[in-house]
Amino acid sequence: MNASAIPFKVGVVTTSDRASAGVYRDEGTPEVVGVLREMIRTPFELHTHLVPDERPLIEARLIDLVDDVGCHLVVTTGGTGPALRDVTVDATLAISHKLMPGFGELMRKVSLEKVPTAILSRQEAVIRYRGDGVGALIVNLPGAIKAIRECLIAVMPAIPYCLDLLGAPAIDTHEDVVKAFRPKPKP
Secondary structure, three states, X not given: OOHHHOOOEEEEEEEOHHHHOOOOOOOHHHHHHHHHHHHEOOOOEEEEEEEOOOHHHHHHHHHHHHHHOOOOEEEEEOOOOOOOOOOHHHHHHHOOOEEOHHHXXXXXXXXXXXXXXXXXXXXXXXXXXXXXXXXXXXXXXOOOHXXXXXXXXXXXXXXXXXXXXXXXXXXXXXXXXXXXXXXXXXX
């Protein structure tokens, strides 16, 4: 089966003790999904999960989304700060095969232009490979609703080409929102 015949799959994991317990409404998941739909033109299969800030649960969910569900892109929101319960990044790093530090650097740069406390955020991006050799990009976004949009818009130009390199189906963006960058083919 060629890559274009495989549906593009996206996972969204929101980590929050209080939202997962029903103390307040989850606003992170709808924001991530809305921004992804605004930016990605290619139809995609969506898998969303709301989990408490428990590292083993987050690790298991990320592994399931990549290895079993077959997601090509997984976006998390929440758990990127310095507090004891902020463990999303730790869980992501634990299940990764390769670090992609440029994503976190760019997200922090964009956030620092808005608020000085962005230096406290530990946004990261990693690659996890499945058994078939196809890789998935996992991007940790902050939990602040406004920062979700700012960070995703900043890194989205590089995501389609990164996914190409990982063997995922090719995706296109809505260029009026964000233009994907792909190097020109060599003659």
